[in-house]
Amino acid sequence: MPSLLATVLKRLGWASVVLAGLSILIFSLVRIMPGDPARLALGPTAPEEVVERYRERMHYNEPLPVQYYFWLRQVLHGDFGMSTVTKRGVSQDLAEFMPATLELVIWAGIPPLFFALLLGVLGAMYKNRWPDYVIRFSSYIIIATPTFVWAVLFLLIFGYWLPVLPSIGGRLSMGLAVPTVTGLMVLDALIAGQPAAAWDAFAHLLLPSLALSLGHTMQEARLTRSYMLENAGKDYITMVTSQGVPRDVVNRKFLLRPSIIPTVSIMGLDIAAIFGNAFLVETIFNWPGMSRYAMNAILGKDINAVCGVVMVLGVIFIMTNLLVDVIVMILDPRMRQSRSK
Amino acid sequence: MRGMGEGEILLDIKDFSVSFDVYGKKSHVLDGITFRVRAGERVGLVGESGCGKTTTLKAILRVLPKNAVIGGGSVLFGGRDVFGMARPELDDMRRRGAGMIFQDPSSALNPVFSVKSQFLTALRYANPPGTPKERLYEIAAEALDSVMLPDPHRIMDSFPYQLSGGMKQRVCIAMTIAAGRRLLLADEPGTSLDVTIQDQILRLINKLVSEKGLSVVMVSHSVGVIRESTNYVNIMYAGTVVESGATDDVFGNPMHPYTTALMSCVPKLTGGSIAQGIPGRVPDYMNTPAGCRFAPRCPRAKGACHERKPPHAEAAPGHYVSCHFASEAV
Incomplete structure (x- = not known):
């Protein structure tokens, strides 16, 4: 598929334009916001000449475009500057906190997609019979309940009333340690050949990722169901049925693929929402991810940290959507055509 | 043209009715349809949009929408009731008996x-199990060649969006004839294409039908198309067959007021103004007239028309009309 590769390269080109725009936007926004970053970094008691020297060193006195030039030159070398809150390199902080968030989002985003498709197909197969009613009714409740309510509820049920799952936070139980390879704890534990630690890490992930995934999973299930039912009435399904193709082949092959394409595309957008909700869930579950770091950065007007977090999230979001688009292009030949024209 | 009464009866639809459940209400679409197709015969179904032509074809293959309810009567294919067939028999009928062109x-x-992928899946089930894929591919390529598509191998590798409307319709026709079906159900096969392509498609179907000795049910709202390509015709109005007989007889001597009206709608090259159309609309199927379904629009309707359904009676040899006043000259 040469057109697929060409499309990916073109999309990567566009992605760099988008990231450039995002960087200008966030860079300007954090500097336009009221509050003196130098004073906030050094505290209210620091002498004025020290603060002034700090401003000079951080180029805060230069015009914005010049500041942006210095910042961008750093960023392109993988250096987001110093965090004024942690007094460490932002890149170092991101490397520490980002994998925890990423792992949470991956677990909340990918395995539930299969459940969503399964529930959607079940609902369509048993349209207006009890399995469909159960799925539809529960989906209303689940979608309408905010993520943080599920998080608190799960903590209460599985951490307090039925203490079967870890609830005091963290990614591993006390006394366990796993060498970092990918930063994704379950994977790292498996790589290190520690199945017990992998299971422990999974147990820690279960409640927060479940809380994070419920809403969008049910939304995707509803979407799949309605596309299945809509497509079931299309001529191309009637046609293969009328040709004597067995019903399970019709459903599994000719009905399923066109019906899951919209769900898969929507999932790419859902990833952004999952990141947003992850901030709340991390706080509730005391998950050592990005949320506290980003909150402190925003409150402390930690310019470099805010820019770093936003840029990394931007890159992740763009890559996720590119990946989803590639999957959609593999599923739907029409997408290959219209993009490469 | 060949006369009636020869050849085995392939399709026999008897007093067949279908209604649809629409939000708890019943929409009575087909009301006692009767017609036959013999081997090698070309039968037309003519009528306005929404008169139940497509529903009739879908019923033959038992692919009616889920909310359809059979009201009565039967559809016999090769002497067997389609709606009483067990799954294997139904599959066999769909695979080798009758096929629809949408x-x-x-x-x-x-x-x-x-x-x-679509072609070979259809062929796999229509051919004996275990037929090698290469053989299926050959059959498909031959069929594509017989519908006059250039470069069958390129067509096979194409996706539908890469083909023009006319090419897609040829692919559909190829899929229907490739499995050796005996009855072709053509549902206005050119209507969604532009006029020159439409003509080519109709010619193609006529050619294939006569070459392979197939039977065909040709559905159209165009009197001209039906006149050209069928030897027997059923004029449908609002889910009923109002007139039927040899095509030449029906159009040469129309006896039902609806047939007369339909024919006067055909624009002529000679003559002045645009055809006038038939005033009024197809009746509401939720609330159909008690008597003749055409009565509300009929210029000749009298008391009886609004009260009793007219019988489908033989008004001339082999020429059937559903009208209380068929014998009165038009």
Whole structure:
């Protein structure tokens, strides 16, 4: 598929334009916001000449475009500057906190997609019979309940009333340690050949990722169901049925693929929402991810940290959507055509 | 043209009625349809949009929408009731007996599968189990060649969006004839295409039908198309057959007021103004007239027309009309 590769390269080109725009936007926004970053970094008691020297060193006195030039030159070398809150390199902080968030989002985003498709197909197969009613009714409740309510509820049920799952936070139980390879704890534990630690890490992930995934999973299930039912009435399904193709082949092959394409595309957008909700869930579950770091950065007007977090999230979001688009292009030949024209 | 009464009866629809459940209400679409197709015969179904032509074809293959309810009567294919068939028999009828060509080829082909994938899946079930894939591919390529598509191999590797409307319709026709079906159900096969392509498609179907000795039910709202390509015709109005007989007889001597009206709608090259059309609309199927369904629009309707359904009676040899006043000259 040469057109697929060409499309990916073109999309990567566009992605760099988008990231450039995002960087200008966030860079300007954090500097336009009221509050003196130098004073906030050094505290209210620091002498004025020290603060002034700090401003000079951080180029805060230069015009914005010049500041942006210095910042961008750093960023392109993988250096987001110093965090004024942690007094460490932002890149170092991101490397520490980002994998925890990423792992949470991956677990909340990918395995539930299969459940969503399964529930959607079940609902369509048993349209207006009890399995469909159960799925539809529960989906209303689940979608309408905010993520943080599920998080608190799960903590209460599985951490307090039925203490079967870890609830005091963290990614591993006390006394366990796993060498970092990918930063994704379950994977790292498996790589290190520690199945017990992998299971422990999974147990820690279960409640927060479940809380994070419920809403969008049910939304995707509803979407799949309605596309299945809509497509079931299309001529191309009637046609293969009328040709004597067995019903399970019709459903599994000719009905399923066109019906899951919209769900898969929507999932790419859902990833952004999952990141947003992850901030709340991390706080509730005391998950050592990005949320506290980003909150402190925003409150402390930690310019470099805010820019770093936003840029990394931007890159992740763009890559996720590119990946989803590639999957959609593999599923739907029409997408290959219209993009490469 | 060949006369009636020869050849085995392939399709026999008797007093067949279908209604649809629409939000708890019943929409009575087909009301006692009766007609036959003999081997080698070309039968037309003519009528306005929404008169139940497509529903009739879908009923023959038992692919009616889920909310359809059979009101009575029967559809016999090769002497067996389609709606009483067990699954294997039904599958066999669909695979080798009758096949449908849909009105809109763009929606009849699955947009996300290649022609090859769709064609070979259909052929796999229509051929003896274990037929090698290469053989199926050959059959498909031959069929594509016989519908005059250039470069069958390129067509096989194409996706529907890469083909023009006319090409897609040819692919659909090829899929229907490739399995050796005996009855072709053509649902306005050119309507969604432009006029020159429409003509080519109709010619193609006529050619294939006469070459292979197939039977065909040709559905159209165009009197001209039906006149040209059938030897027997059923004029349908609002889910009823109002007039039937040899095509030449029916159009040469129309006896039902609806047939007369339909024919006067055909624009002529000679003569002044645009055809006038038939005043009024097809009746509401939720609330059909008690008597003749055409009565509300009929210029000749009298008391009896609004009270009793007219019988489908033989008004001239082999020429049937459903009208209380068929014998009165038009």
